[in-house]
Amino acid sequence: MAAQAPAIEVPTDAELLQAQADLWRHTLYYLTSMGLRCAVKLGIPTAMHKLGGVTSLPDLADALSIPASKQPFLGRLMRALVTSGVFAAGGKDESGAELFRLNPLSRVLVDDVVADEHHSQTSFVLAGTSPHYMEAALGMADWFKKDVAGPVPSVFEDVHSASLFDESTAALDPELDALVTEGLEAHDNLGIGTIMRECHDLFKGLESLTDCCGGDGKTARAITKAHPHVKCTVLDLPKVIEKTPSDCVVNYVAGDLFHTVPKAQAVMLKLVLHHWSDDDCVKILTQCKNAIPSREEGGKVIVIDIVVEPSLGPVMFEAQTLMDLLMLVFTRGRQRSENDWRDLFMKAGFTDYKIIKKLGARGVIEVYK
Known part of the structure; x- marks a missing residue:
């Protein structure tokens, strides 16, 4: 006879609602990463820096050459990134438009600045959210199930048959290799x-x-x-x-x-x-x-x-x-x-x-x- 599964502890109503919200957050955290990647690819931190570090949504959209039809969607992206702490918000301009601001996190994502202690982290973001990285992370469950003799390879090695910071990465994808090298250098020098x-x-x-x-x-x-x-x-x-x-x-x-x-x-x-x-x-x-x-x-x-x-x-x-x-x-x-x-x-x-x-x-x- 099969063993009977133990009874499950049923959460209270308040615990259940909180668990649902927590589940949403943990399952969808990758969208914060993708939103951050999108902001870096669009050049939002650099554009805000050139606008004096504070800008309204219309001015930001204009600086980025975002079509008018997409401005409402840009606002939703910025709201999410403000909530996650990538940018700050507060105050309104003369027209009543909400103002967005650079904060310490987004300042390290500003490119094209020459300063002794400024090491832009955009390459770190782009490498860490690249398709090769995402694909490797998706392989964790299969990696855990494999028994191996000798030194245990990384999940990345198992998925891509290549090692980061090695010639095999360049053979896998030269652009990724350059991005990883730039990202590592920027990260280490910060x-x-x-x-x-x-x-x-x-x-x-x-x-x-x-x-x-x-x-x-x-x-x-x-x-x-x-x-x-x-x-x-x-x-x-x-x-x-x-x-x-x-x-x-x-x-x-x-x-x-x-x-x-x-x-x-x-x-x-x-x-x-x-x-x-x-x-x-x-x-x-x-x-x-x-x-x-x-x-x-x-x-x-x-x-x-x-x-x-x-x-x-x-x-x-x-x-x-x-x-x-x-x-x-x-x-x-x-x-x-x-x-x-x-x-x-x-x-x-x-x-x-x-x-x-x-x-x-x-x-x-x-x-x-």
């Missing part, structure tokens, strides 16, 4: 100024530093500008370094951080390790340990990465857990708690570490051999 201001002593007394996976050297140049006494070297893959124009400020080295890291007093890993499995992180950290002197000689590894922590509050914690799902679907890595980081450092042979600052979802960690 907040450099904050790190310089909030962690000024992090680089105090250093004579040399190697920035692993430092890309085109934006972070290294920011460090050198704030601390001219620090000689910075950027280590990255040959395909990255060969596209980077040489300068007299930063030394560029083509290589693989799994095999060699240029020796320096400090080695920095900024938003690098969350892309890799625990085993790979230990290998990377071991190479970094071999590249630095002892703690007594000022040697250290600087890790700037997400430190998952519920105490940061529900919004920040949700952002961290979403970033962890991003790693699950698109890489073999993960986001880590302080205990997870401690385990990695000890396995790689380090003797001590300290989190010197928490900046939003990220932590700045000094690790000593």
Whole structure:
């Protein structure tokens, strides 16, 4: 005889109505992402910036060359994006039209602005909402059911037979590869100024530093500008370094951080390790340990990465857990708690570490051999 299913607990009327609203939100969250993608593709943040950061719907539609027949629909899109926090609204113009405004989130989506600390995140949005990304995310359930021997591939690898940040991505779709590279660079460089201001002593007394996976050297140049006494070297893959124009400020080295890291007093890993499995992180950290002197000689590894922590509050914690799902679907890595980081450092042979600052979802960690 088949086992009888347990009785289900029936929600109260109020709970049921709230559950229905929550179900709508969670099922349809992707429409917020698609609305954000639409705003970026239309150039709404940039148009608003050129209009002084505040605009009415008719003026915005005119700036975007939106046909009059579509203006009411544009209003509905803007209402949804204001509700989700992408834009702000408030006040009316002389004609009584509602005014929409840029806020901190939409300001980082403004293109065509030259400023030391402005790194537009439009590529991050377009990569994260691209068809290839969506298709990979749709493959999660099938991925979970597959048993595999050896290292577990990402969902993206399983669906597309390609790895992000690898030559296989370019073979899959050159446009996607370029977008992912641009998005990663913009994401990683956002907040450099904050790190310089909030962690000024992090680089105090250093004579040399190697920035692993430092890309085109934006972070290294920011460090050198704030601390001219620090000689910075950027280590990255040959395909990255060969596209980077040489300068007299930063030394560029083509290589693989799994095999060699240029020796320096400090080695920095900024938003690098969350892309890799625990085993790979230990290998990377071991190479970094071999590249630095002892703690007594000022040697250290600087890790700037997400430190998952519920105490940061529900919004920040949700952002961290979403970033962890991003790693699950698109890489073999993960986001880590302080205990997870401690385990990695000890396995790689380090003797001590300290989190010197928490900046939003990220932590700045000094690790000593």
